[in-house]
Amino acid sequence: MQWKTIAQNWLNQLTNEDPMKNELTELLRNDQLAEDCFYKDLEFGTGGIRGVMGPGTNRLNIYTVRKVALGLAQYVAEQGESAMKRGVAISYDSRHLSEEFAFEMAKVISGQRVTAYLFDALRPTPLLSFAVRHLQAFAGVMITASHNPPEYNGLKVYGEDGAQLPPEAADVIINYIEKSGSNLIQDTINTEQLQSQGLLVSIGDAVDQAYIKELQTIRINKEVNDVSIVFTALHGTASKPMQQTFESFGFANVQYVKEQEQPDPNFSTVKSPNPEETGAFELAIQYGEKVGAELLLATDPDADRLGVAVRDEQQQFKLLTGNQIGTVILNYLLEEKLNAGELPRNSVVMKTIVSTDIVSAMATKHDIETVNLLTGFKFIAEKILEYEKSKEHSFLFGFEESYGYLIGDFVRDKDAIQTAAFIGEIAAVYKARGKTIYQVLQEIYEEYGFYKEQTLSITLEGKGGAEQITQIMDSFRNNAPSAIHDINIQRVEDYNSGKSIDYITGMKSSIQLPTSNVLKYHLENGAWFVIRPSGTEPKCKFYFATRGQTEQEAAETLKIISDSVLNRVQTEILEKA
Structure with a gap:
């Protein structure tokens, strides 16, 4: 069988000092499991490459990461000296081996004479998307497996517009990755030399502050910020940037779930670090009841998805669906921008084909077009870039039912940081008007069905x-x-x-x-x-x-x-x- 040949080749190449050799030796005693690890290569999906960590071509490990890094670097090099100098921005989340994978990615890329910009510590996915645009990098890589279980990790590849690669561009990169082969030999890259040559560059707070500054552009009612919030990062990357964001928006009454504030690759306090699931809000609800909060917010580990819970008519916390969150955001954007005279006539709403149709009805009422796209936020980002060039439409809002939203297009991926701040503004404004988000949502249903x-x-x-x-x-x-x-x-x-x-x-x-x-x-x-x-x-x-x-x-x-x-x-x- 071909998979056995590949597995044996791995075993022969791995050095005795490599801990993966013992792991692979043990694995090969179980044919069914070993076949699953080697019968194919990890494939690009809607969110890049993602899989269980371990030995094998169908697992995420230092060697599959190195293969992607080499293929990406060779692709960038083929685009010329300017692309090599602009380089690749790299970030990572709180998962097992994320930092090691990010550093390996940076070493291999910079070792190919392509500049690698590596964040000095873990950062959310939207910060990586922003960094690509802010640094004018040619590409970007985010090491993450989003809200998957702890045994998973992965990576997403971004283009120069800060968006995940669309299918055509991904196919080109994949060809380079496949040609790069599987190099299992220990690397001999001198990182200190690469740093002294300006090929391996550390980035940090300056990019964060530029992002926080851009966040101010999405605010509509800037003076209204009286709302009680409980926030949880679910052991992920969002704690620091979210605290900075809340402060910049003037939200003084924010409680942080301490047990989930620090990064933890095992996500030890939750069954799943997925803000779509009620269980992820268990501690946040306890905090909310204790302090009398009006709004609960939770981000997934890489902070591109946001979950929201609000009080219903019985004053119980109710977790909103992704479609309901998108509905509330669009309703607020339409009403407030229209009242302020800031709603462009050529505004456009973008959503996926599996997301609620109520937003289409809401947009139509205001003579605004809705564009339906395939699942995956990269398709929304691709359409933003298209309209940016053609001037046919002005981007208003993009979302997908799986808890992903974008209001300000200075990021080109779903962004839980900006969305959490914006939901805070919505709650504060409705509170000032004697309403709750839940009540407004019921009014929307009464009007549209x-x-x-x-x-x-x-x-x-x-x-x-x-x-x-x-x-x-x-x-x-x-x-x-x-x-x-x-x-x-x-x-x-x-x-x-x-x-x-x-x-x-x-x-x-x-x-x-x-x-x-x-x-x-x-x-x-x-x-x-x-x-x-x-x-x-x-x-x-x-x-x-x-x-x-x-x-x-x-x-x-x-x-x-x-x-x-x-x-x-x-x-x-x-x-x-």
């Missing part, structure tokens, strides 16, 4: 799991249902073929988006569901959305559709596999 969404995932790990995910996609693509629980399907969009098929007329039309392994089904009652493999985790993801005259009606319809789809997956696909 009750939109209800849900995201569910089936975890299918390893080689066998990947095959099952393929079977699910093939089944829905090649044996598509005509109805879901007696609700007829009106239209299906296959983003892999780039075709949309109207089930009523039989007409086919082209989808003006990049190809992607995604299926979206539109039902005759206005509901829809989407199926796609995760680009960063061993999961098949399902998105459901509907709209009702009441919250109960929307919730009941949503349950009917989701139960029916998942039952088909379980009984007709997985149980027969």
